[in-house]
Amino acid sequence: MGNPLAGVDTSDAPYVIVSSDTHAGLQVEEYRDWLDPKYLPQFEEWAAERHDHRRLVEEVNGEYVERWEQDNADGLPGAYDPAVRDRVMDADGISAEIIFADGDSVTGQESPPFGAGLAAGQITDPELAFAGADAHNRWLVEFCATDPVRRAGVALVPVIHDVDRAVKAVEALAGTPGIKGVMVPTMWHDKPSYGHPIYDPFWQVCAEAGLVVHTHSGEGDWDSYNENVAQFVLEVPFWTHRILWQLLLSGKFDTFPGLKYVVVECGSYWLGDLLWKADTTFGANAKVKKLNSRTKGLIKKLPSEYVGSNVFIGASTMSREEIRRRHVNGIDALMWGTDYPHPEGSWPKTVERLETDFREVSVEDTRLLLGLNAIECYGLDREALAAVATRVGPTPTRLNQDLSLRTPDDAIRTARWWFDDYGMAWPG
Amino acid sequence: MGNPLAGVDTSDAPYVIVSSDTHAGLQVEEYRDWLDPKYLPQFEEWAAERHDHRRLVEEVNGEYVERWEQDNADGLPGAYDPAVRDRVMDADGISAEIIFADGDSVTGQESPPFGAGLAAGQITDPELAFAGADAHNRWLVEFCATDPVRRAGVALVPVIHDVDRAVKAVEALAGTPGIKGVMVPTMWHDKPSYGHPIYDPFWQVCAEAGLVVHTHSGEGDWDSYNENVAQFVLEVPFWTHRILWQLLLSGKFDTFPGLKYVVVECGSYWLGDLLWKADTTFGANAKVKKLNSRTKGLIKKLPSEYVGSNVFIGASTMSREEIRRRHVNGIDALMWGTDYPHPEGSWPKTVERLETDFREVSVEDTRLLLGLNAIECYGLDREALAAVATRVGPTPTRLNQDLSLRTPDDAIRTARWWFDDYGMAWPG
Incomplete structure (x- = not known):
């Protein structure tokens, strides 16, 4: 395991x-223009259902809505308006972002x-799953093209509904400026699970296209x-x-x-414990001997x-405890959001949240969590973003951090306690 | 929260x-005599399938089997022979045990x-689910009656297949010497999940009968x-x-x-983290405000x-790490097995395992984990078991423990860090 902190800037740079x-x-209604017109009848139904849903939420939780x-009328239109979004990002200290569907949660x-976004697995008609995804993707490509340095869009590819079609969709998206990944349905429902070989051509084309799967x-x-x-x-x-898994x-x-x-x-x-379990069960531990050899190799x-x-x-707004556990969960893998x-x-x-929650974290660790890991994962333009950060990014001093604090050399090994506890060799 | 360590014996008593x-x-074949004869045709099929299963396992993993x-020919018949079982328990330092189905894993x-034991949820015919459970239960009642102080049997009640029938089964089991609990199918498959009100009469009768659900x-x-x-x-x-949950x-x-x-x-x-999440999400934390009020009250x-x-x-043979986490997971809830x-x-x-793994644990904590929590949970006969332990139980000194080691008064509060971290009141 290399040292992910090697060469990380420990200065007070933003x-x-x-x-x-x-x-x-x-x-909802604005998607009409991006949809293949042959699905307009189903779209009218869908839009009506969405409006019903809003009314239901208002009934149950109207005051909160x-x-x-x-309170957020100024910033919420950034969900679809690039100018508003830039202003929001600047004010919030954000240089770049990974962009998923479903602006209004x-x-x-x-x-x-x-429902081709976060609920795509629940769609039963493959045609509608791809039609909805395609509509969003067409719009997303244009949206991200307004600033492909700061915007990294994640296109929708409902692979469980049709693997061949999903492969073609990824081929078509490859190389599109501002598109850095694809999102697949979270659950496979009655389809084969994601470990099944049927999906192999899809993983292959995503790897070749450099599109990150989510x-x-x-x-x-x-x-x-x-x-x-x-x-x-x-x-x-x-x-x-x-x-x-x-x-x-x-x-x-x-x-x-x-x-x-x-x-x-x-x-x-949840990650550290599952790594402990997986490392020891499928590595040094004898527990699965009674099972069979199907896990081996x-x-x-x-x-x-x-x-x-x-x-x-994509760890989103990490809790303080999750920040404390950063070395067991992956100091080179966690990405703030x-x-x-x-x-x-x-x-x-x-920025207010970061001022509180990162107070006791070293600058080097913070740089990885807040940005460098994402830059590495998605292949973002590090220099161009550094220029943006000069204008919008908070400094370590602003986050109340101690510039002299250093991450101990053995932080990861100490955090991943199971290697020593189970007598396993530390990966070289 | 009371102090679960109050009054716990810290001496070198076994x-x-x-x-x-x-x-x-x-x-397999021996169950024939305990089965309602009208299911014998299906039983022959089942027995043949079991023998096929053994042949398959031998093919894949024969050397291990x-x-x-x-290596264990002397002790394995304790799965069904009370005399062998007593000898095994004595040699292993065990005073009493909670007994589930499926002797041969x-x-x-x-x-x-x-398959009415650990795989009861997979049975599709409710008649067979109850017939298999009844056969095992009839035998289990006699098996546990051979020593109801040391044996606490867990009967099989496939509630997902028929709630009314399950209620009747629990009523019939109530008060049977040596029967202390019931096991329900782990998964509900296509039936209502266990939070559904349809099961309420079953939880009620289990509570009334003092039978612990597993x-x-x-x-x-x-x-x-x-x-x-x-x-x-x-x-x-x-x-x-x-x-x-x-x-x-x-x-x-x-x-x-x-x-x-x-x-x-x-x-x-997995328990400590889920308690953290559940306590903070459904207690002090504002995170679910956007949802609705359905979790409230x-x-x-x-x-x-x-x-x-x-x-x-029922924590079975806890890993050293799980022993270290005993105060967050529940020093009054964890039961060694x-x-x-x-x-x-x-x-x-x-005993060899306990000698290694409990070396750094206080005697009071160890007494809870190894026995007192189970005695409390199942209402076992504490005095009768203390007499058995005098003969078979290892002492703290045998487990290489330091008799002067005391559990700090704030051990639980420190371990359940989220109360202080989230500013939540400590339960009084």
Whole structure:
């Protein structure tokens, strides 16, 4: 394992902050112009359903909706207006952002047609899944083209609905300025799971195109919640990061070494323990001896070794505890995100939040979490972004940080305690 | 939160060890005599399938099977022979045990008819689910009656297949000497999830009968693993403890305050983080404001407050790290277990394992984890077991422990860091 901190600037230069989790989308009716006209009848139905949904949310939670929208009226149109978005980013200290669909998480008014964004797995008609995705992607390409240095769009590719068509979609997106990744449905429902070989051509074309594959929280096993949203909230991370293990444990990162996967907005707290379990169970530990040899030889490295090279974490507005756990979860893999313009994120008070939460973190660690890991993961333009940061990025001093604080050389090894505890060799 | 360590004996008296996770079962053919004869045609099919299964395991992993069975030929018949079992328990330092189905986890030759044990959720015919459970239960009642002080049997009640019938089964089991709990299918498959009100009469009767409800690891989402057992191993804890949150977050422990639930053999490492998330998300944290009010009022206490009163953890052979995390996961809820006679457990070297793993643990904490929590959870006969322990239990000195070591008064509060970190009031 190389030292991810080598050469990282420890000066008081402004932070290049890349928000690894933001959203953009047109208001429902505006998607009409980007949709293949043959789906307009279904679109009218979809739009009416969306408006019904808003009315329902207003009935249940109207006061909250009204306050959120009034308080943030200036910035919310940045979901679709590039000029507003630039102003919001500047004020929030953000140099660049990774952009997902579904701008409005409060009343769902900025979702791609037919739910092709965060709920794409729930669409039952493959034609509609791709039609909705295509409509959003056409718009997203133009939106990101307004500033391909600061905007990295994540296109929608509902691969579970048709692998061949998904491969063609990725081929068409490859090389598009401002498009840096694709998002696949979080859950596979009644389709083959993501470890199945049927998807191999898709992983291959994503790796070749340099497009990072994502799942983003939003789906869950709704049939099991009995309308109790607490059940959803507590288990949504599982449903979101499940694909990570499907890819990793079935050897996809060995078969396609250029494949990168990011799990977005499901926290990072669960990662260290699963790396412990995976490293020790499929490495040094004898526990699976009674099972059979089917796990053997599928992966060439320890699971934790893929983190920071093939696997990254769109960790959104990390909790203080998750910041404290940064070395076990992956100091070279965690990527801060504001979740703009969603209310569960840090916008419009990102810098205030960073001032509090990063106070006791070294500058070098902070640079990785706030920007360098994302620049590495997505291949962003480091120099151009440094120039932007000079204008908008907060300095370490602004974040109340101690410039003399250094990350101990053994921080990662200490945090990944299982290597010593189980007597495993530390990866060289 | 009271002090669970108050009054715990810190002397060098032998430990009363209650193994919270053991298994017993007849060999396949032997179940014939305990089965309702009208299911004999299906039984012949089932028995043939079991024998085929053994042949398959021998093909894939024959060397391992042969060595395991040869090395442990003396003790393995304790799965069904009370005299052998007593000898095994004595030698392993165990005073009492909680007994689940499926004695043979290597080749599946001691499973109740039709898979009514650890895989009961996968049975599709409710008649067969109950017929298999009844056959095992009839035998289990007699088996436990051979020594109801040392044996606490867990009967099989496949509630997802028929709630009314399950209620009647619990009524019939209530008060049976040596029967202390019931096991329900781990997964609900296409049936309503366990938070659904349809199951309320069942939770009520279990609470009234003083029978502890269990789920035990074994099931998983096999359709998603593409025959890659690593996928199963890594996510089986989720499928096993999922019911805990179904019960807790839907308020079942408030509606039925006498209800106790134990999740067995899926570790405990995941618990602390989920308590942090649940306590802060459904307590002090503002994160769900944008959702709706459906989580409000369903539970009366913080989720962590149910742990140690309604919720216990059959933690099996805890890893050293899980022992270190005992105060965050629940020093009054964790229950050690040997998993006898399964090879993934500590038998036949339980005392050797305890000598190593509990070296740095206080005597008071150790007494809770090894026995007192189980005595409390299941209402076992403390005095009778102390007499057994005098004969078979290892002393703290034998476990290389420092008798002067005391658990700090603030151990639990320090471990449950989120109360102070989020500014939440500590439960009084």
